[in-house]
Amino acid sequence: MADVAESEGAESEGAAGADVVIVGASVGGLTVAQALRRRGFRGSLALIGDERELPYDRPPLSKEVLSGQWPPARTRLRERPELDGLDLDLRLGQPAVALDAARRRITLRDGEALRYGRLVVATGAHARRLPGQAELAGVHTLRTLDDSARLRDDLRTARRTVVVGAGVLGCEIAATVRGLGRPVTLLEPAPHPMERLLGPTIGAELARLHTEHGVRMLTSTPVAGLVGADGRVTGVRTASGEVVPGDVVVVAVGARPATDWLAGSGLTVDDGLVCDDRCRAADGVYGVGDVARFGASGAAERGVRLENRTNATEQAMFVAADILGAVARYRPVPYFWSDQYRVRIQVYGTVPARSSIRIVEGTLDSRRFVAHAETAGRLVGVIGWNSPGRLRTARGLLHEAVGPEPAAPLSGQA
Numbered sequence: 001m002a003d004v005a006e007s008e009g010a011e012s013e014g015a016a017g018a019d020v021v022i023v024g025a026s027v028g029g030l031t032v033a034q035a036l037r038r039r040g041f042r043g044s045l046a047l048i049g050d051e052r053e054l055p056y057d058r059p060p061l062s063k064e065v066l067s068g069q070w071p072p073a074r075t076r077l078r079e080r081p082e083l084d085g086l087d088l089d090l091r092l093g094q095p096a097v098a099l100d101a102a103r104r105r106i107t108l109r110d111g112e113a114l115r116y117g118r119l120v121v122a123t124g125a126h127a128r129r130l131p132g133q134a135e136l137a138g139v140h141t142l143r144t145l146d147d148s149a150r151l152r153d154d155l156r157t158a159r160r161t162v163v164v165g166a167g168v169l170g171c172e173i174a175a176t177v178r179g180l181g182r183p184v185t186l187l188e189p190a191p192h193p194m195e196r197l198l199g200p201t202i203g204a205e206l207a208r209l210h211t212e213h214g215v216r217m218l219t220s221t222p223v224a225g226l227v228g229a230d231g232r233v234t235g236v237r238t239a240s241g242e243v244v245p246g247d248v249v250v251v252a253v254g255a256r257p258a259t260d261w262l263a264g265s266g267l268t269v270d271d272g273l274v275c276d277d278r279c280r281a282a283d284g285v286y287g288v289g290d291v292a293r294f295g296a297s298g299a300a301e302r303g304v305r306l307e308n309r310t311n312a313t314e315q316a317m318f319v320a321a322d323i324l325g326a327v328a329r330y331r332p333v334p335y336f337w338s339d340q341y342r343v344r345i346q347v348y349g350t351v352p353a354r355s356s357i358r359i360v361e362g363t364l365d366s367r368r369f370v371a372h373a374e375t376a377g378r379l380v381g382v383i384g385w386n387s388p389g390r391l392r393t394a395r396g397l398l399h400e401a402v403g404p405e406p407a408a409p410l411s412g413q414a
Ligand SMILES: Cc1cc2nc3c(=O)[nH]c(=O)nc-3n(C[C@H](O)[C@H](O)[C@H](O)COP(=O)(O)OP(=O)(O)OC[C@H]3O[C@@H](n4cnc5c(N)ncnc54)[C@H](O)[C@@H]3O)c2cc1C
Pocket: 023, 024, 025, 026, 027, 028, 029, 048, 049, 050, 051, 057, 058, 059, 060, 061, 062, 094, 095, 096, 097, 122, 123, 124, 125, 142, 143, 144, 169, 258, 261, 288, 289, 290, 291, 306, 307, 308, 309, 310, 312, 335, 336, 337, 338, 339
């Protein structure tokens, strides 16, 4: 098999570099490297990571790690010997700070330039913050292992925790805080928790679950800002002027794609790195995972950006195949799961606000059900509530509805 970059001259001109350079050493980036090697790729690979830890998984950070059930090391995606086995130039604690797509080179923080044949951007996202957050102790976001450790420390002595935002992350954090036996208030501007992902019917069911577990749930409650005294947070002011008291506040108001380093690169950034339906942002440049807005085709179609674990892996495998010569379109059925209390929520597809919800197995009251979301009589989403076994067919149903495009055979496969 030909190295992808033989014709591109990745390591010419005397500069260091690799045939494939992957920026972002987490699940998306590491999966690209693993998939390339698994498919027989023998060219040079570099994996560049901002964080110092070996690549680790984020979903346990709001669940098992925050609750103390898992030691942080258990989140590692691969141990050192396995990483060594991938024959990688692994640079940790060394962010990429600039990209020159025309000259096919990136610059690292220490000033070193690396040339590439193919570049994979897998830099994920950063947690969004509230104004004034940095000046107040006791205010947290949760994106990294360090964040999880800091929040866990603060929760040990917290008297009243406030979580701002009842999306997946906010809901999981509230559930974990209740599991630790601590009082928690959950603030959400929408009428129901996780409404954007579950719709109002199932969102109402989730509100009931949290309330039964002792969460003070304040929905339809936009937040105006943080309140503090002597450098420490004392509460959260709502838009109506009420102050919800809290000595620990977790801001879970979404994520911002990590694209700052791409400024001036010549690539298009629009709430994510804009990619076509083969996940290509430019000739020789791919986007993978939370950072990538894929399927864009000019002004008419802005594309989709998914922030979930399954997409990061599936997109990474797709991109590895594309690098090796497969030609297909990336058209995943979106999927995420969330664990709250003893409930596993799984969603395939999407649940638009105005879709109609039909319970097709079980009942809401039995707390074990499968629901279909339909728009104009067409199946667009399947929601499982403590029903993993029954959900196995969901993906297939949605593939039929959406019409998948199977990946073409790999021309470059060893
Ligand atoms: C607390 C938490 C819980 C979650 N729970 C779930 C869940 O239950 N189910 C689910 O489906 N999904 C969940 N997710 C989402 C899932 O973890 C993400 O979708 C997934 O991590 C995305 O992977 P990624 O590789 O694209 O990005 P990330 O995991 O964000 O990794 C990007 C990496 O790139 C690094 N980086 C950024 N900029 C640079 C740079 N300039 N140079 C070098 N490196 C850089 C970052 O430091 C980071 O290590 C959760 C996320 C969080 C934060």
